[in-house]
Amino acid sequence: MKRICIGMTALVLTAMLVVTGCKKEKEEELALAPYKVGAVFAVTGPASWLGEPEKNTAEMIAKQINDAGGINGHPLELIVEDTTGEETATVNAMKKLVDKDGVCAVIGPSRSGTSMAIINIAEDKKVPLVSCAAAAAIVVPVKKWVFKVPQMDSDCVRRIYDYMKEKGWTKAAIITGTTGFGAAGRDQLIKLAKEYNMEIVADETYGPKDTDMTVQLTKIKAANAQALINWSIVPGQSTVIKNARQLGLTIPLFQSHGFGNIEYVKAAGAAAEGVLFPAGALLGPEGLPDDDPQKKLLLQYKNDYETKYSDAVSTFGGHAYDALTLVVKALKAVGDDRAKIRDHIENTTGFVGTAGVFNYSPQDHCGLDKTAFVMYTVKAGKFVPVEE
Amino acid sequence: MELSTILQYAFAGIKIGSIYAMVALGFNIIYNTTGIINLAQGEFVMLGGMFTVTLAKLMPLGLAFPIAVLAVAIVGCLFERAAIWPARRSSVITLIMITIGGSFLLKGAAMQVWGKNSFPLRPFSSEKPINILGAWVQPQVFWIIGVLAVVMILLTLFFRFTLTGKAMRACAANRAAATLSGISVDRMVLLSFALSAGIGAIAGIVITPVTLVDYGCGSMYALKGFAAAVLGGLGVSAGAVVGGLTIGLMECFGAALPFQGASSYKDGFALLILFVFLCAKPSGILGRAAISELKKF
Numbered sequence: 001m002k003r004i005c006i007g008m009t010a011l012v013l014t015a016m017l018v019v020t021g022c023k024k025e026k027e028e029e030l031a032l033a034p035y036k037v038g039a040v041f042a043v044t045g046p047a048s049w050l051g052e053p054e055k056n057t058a059e060m061i062a063k064q065i066n067d068a069g070g071i072n073g074h075p076l077e078l079i080v081e082d083t084t085g086e087e088t089a090t091v092n093a094m095k096k097l098v099d100k101d102g103v104c105a106v107i108g109p110s111r112s113g114t115s116m117a118i119i120n121i122a123e124d125k126k127v128p129l130v131s132c133a134a135a136a137a138i139v140v141p142v143k144k145w146v147f148k149v150p151q152m153d154s155d156c157v158r159r160i161y162d163y164m165k166e167k168g169w170t171k172a173a174i175i176t177g178t179t180g181f182g183a184a185g186r187d188q189l190i191k192l193a194k195e196y197n198m199e200i201v202a203d204e205t206y207g208p209k210d211t212d213m214t215v216q217l218t219k220i221k222a223a224n225a226q227a228l229i230n231w232s233i234v235p236g237q238s239t240v241i242k243n244a245r246q247l248g249l250t251i252p253l254f255q256s257h258g259f260g261n262i263e264y265v266k267a268a269g270a271a272a273e274g275v276l277f278p279a280g281a282l283l284g285p286e287g288l289p290d291d292d293p294q295k296k297l298l299l300q301y302k303n304d305y306e307t308k309y310s311d312a313v314s315t316f317g318g319h320a321y322d323a324l325t326l327v328v329k330a331l332k333a334v335g336d337d338r339a340k341i342r343d344h345i346e347n348t349t350g351f352v353g354t355a356g357v358f359n360y361s362p363q364d365h366c367g368l369d370k371t372a373f374v375m376y377t378v379k380a381g382k383f384v385p386v387e388e
Numbered sequence: 389m390e391l392s393t394i395l396q397y398a399f400a401g402i403k404i405g406s407i408y409a410m411v412a413l414g415f416n417i418i419y420n421t422t423g424i425i426n427l428a429q430g431e432f433v434m435l436g437g438m439f440t441v442t443l444a445k446l447m448p449l450g451l452a453f454p455i456a457v458l459a460v461a462i463v464g465c466l467f468e469r470a471a472i473w474p475a476r477r478s479s480v481i482t483l484i485m486i487t488i489g490g491s492f493l494l495k496g497a498a499m500q501v502w503g504k505n506s507f508p509l510r511p512f513s514s515e516k517p518i519n520i521l522g523a524w525v526q527p528q529v530f531w532i533i534g535v536l537a538v539v540m541i542l543l544t545l546f547f548r549f550t551l552t553g554k555a556m557r558a559c560a561a562n563r564a565a566a567t568l569s570g571i572s573v574d575r576m577v578l579l580s581f582a583l584s585a586g587i588g589a590i591a592g593i594v595i596t597p598v599t600l601v602d603y604g605c606g607s608m609y610a611l612k613g614f615a616a617a618v619l620g621g622l623g624v625s626a627g628a629v630v631g632g633l634t635i636g637l638m639e640c641f642g643a644a645l646p647f648q649g650a651s652s653y654k655d656g657f658a659l660l661i662l663f664v665f666l667c668a669k670p671s672g673i674l675g676r677a678a679i680s681e682l683k684k685f
Binding site for chain 2: 044045046048049052178204205206207209211212214215216218219222235238239242246247248263266267268269270
């Protein structure tokens with residue numbers, strides 16, 4: 001008994017020592033109060049292919065900023081919460097960041113569905129939210145406190161339909177995931193088909209955990225489409241490619257900009273050859289002309305990311321880069337007042353990011369148009385821009 | 389509907405149904421010796437796929453297959469010794485809760501080891517689909533069906549004709565009597581975990597070439613496999629196969645129903661069939677009511 005008492009006391013004392021030690025160190029470091037920025041990313045779960053590069057990128061930038069002395073002397077405190085890609089967890093994370101941590105702005109979430117789920121919180125609590133998800137519905141109609149950095153899914157659809165029109169293909173089959181991203185993409189595909197005189201001859205869906213799409217693709221095969229468009233972010237998009245080729249479906253296959261991670265290509269193997277998809281210029285910055293405003297930034301980010309994490313860069317990490325940089329620019333200009341940050345983001349123009357050159361306005365909270373997309377294809381297991 | 393289309397759906401249903409059947413077999417083995425439902429069964433499927441993907445980089449597939457099965461069987465044993473055995477005097481419900489914990493633990497560990505990406509595995513034989521009466525079938529589907537048949541036959545022989553198999557069945561029938569006649573129940577429970585982990589691993593290995601494997605794919609297999617086991621009659625081996633194939637086929641033909649958005653509801657169709665059937669016959673297709681009344685769960 002006595003020995004246990006002594007042991008316990010020693011333990012408590014050590015703990016106290018450690019705690020005070022930390023505190024002291026912290027106090028010395030912080031000359032000014034930190035600027036707190038929240039981040040909600042799907043770090044684990046089925047959308048972790050989005051969330052992980054986003055978290056890595058945001059942490060990398062925060063470190064770079066703090067190493068360089070912070071923002072006007074204020075250190076940047078980035079608080080990352082994992083949403084696991086689910087709506088409920090995202091709502092909880094957002095509430096925690098806003099109410100408990102008192103952040104001045106939130107970046108993320110990674111997915112369209114989870115972004116839609118927290119728009120109300122951002123609006124009610126008056127916190128600027130910069131989403132890293134694609135669905136146009138996030139910022140159309142415009143919500144006062146909500147912005148987004150990825151290109152619009154509607155512009156991605158336009159890019160694909162433009163390409164199909166050029167080739168003279170007018171009959172499209174679509175297959176979409178039932179997630180927020182997939183469902184929003186499906187809406188845009190159907191809505192814009194009228195404008196482009198496209199005929200949707202088959203319209204199939206699949207769940208986020210499905211491992212076999214043979215049935216849907218068999219139906220599509222019977223529909224005599226001239227091209228197949230798949231819209232999802234889950235690993236299912238690799239399975240669609242594999243199943244389509246296994247069924248002997250030879251029509252051109254389009255993917256959404258959610259395909260911009262080389263891991264999807266690896267998972268689909270040889271079947272991925274020739275797949276077409278629009279994405280930001282980040283996937284192949286080397287090929288850009290030297291006077292391109294994005295080139296220097298893209299090469300720098302790609303190099304930094306790949307050196308630090310020894311993993312291929314993806315457009316999703318780029319979205320976190322754009323979102324955090326946007327907030328940091330606002331912090332630098334107006335400090336950590338939520339309303340002022342919002343106003344500053346809304347008036348940002350000519351901001352060069354990884355997804356394009358952003359021009360925000362009170363009418364446009366996305367800031368990009370379809371020119372931010374480059375059409376890529378897969379050649380020998382690599383992303384290559386399509387020569388047009 | 390054309391014959392070729394019907395065949396195409398049938399093959400898709402048999403392919404996925406065979407996997408559910410193998411998962412259901414795994415459920416049954418543990419259920420029969422211990423009376424518990426091992427909800428970590430799906431993770432054994434995932435681990436089988438993961439181990440093989442890793443091993444196949446170092447050695448031929450023919451060698452990687454048995455080593456992966458063995459490795460997962462060992463994981464099954466460790467899981468039993470570490471989590472189930474210390475709590476063996478607890479109620480069935482407690483033990484089932486423990487297996488849920490085990491499932492999360494294995495999933496989390498797999499995420500740490502292999503990361504969050506999906507991994508492909510090359511098919512056992514050619515990748516070129518075969519045309520059967522207008523339907524395209526991947527050769528891997530025949531491997532899946534063949535492996536299920538072999539597993540089923542070997543299991544039946546094992547439980548009918550070997551002393552160990554009979555001893556395991558004795559544990560299921562009456563634990564106290566089995567102990568009194570000199571059977572080490574402890575060892576039989578351990579063996580049942582090894583066996584069902586091994587079968588789960590086999591399912592994971594044969595399915596990975598046609599799907600993909602990632603750390604989180606196990607829970608879906610566990611859910612469907614459990615549905616298959618219940619539909620076929622919990623504890624009945626042949627029932628697992630009948631239940632698995634029924635659910636697989638229901639899913640595929642349900643998704644093919646000619647109305648907009650049918651494919652979104654394919655899981656719904658399968659589970660609806662399960663629900664309706666169980667209302668009519670709670671002991672499952674091949675289960676007998678008199679026997680199921682004697683069971684604890």
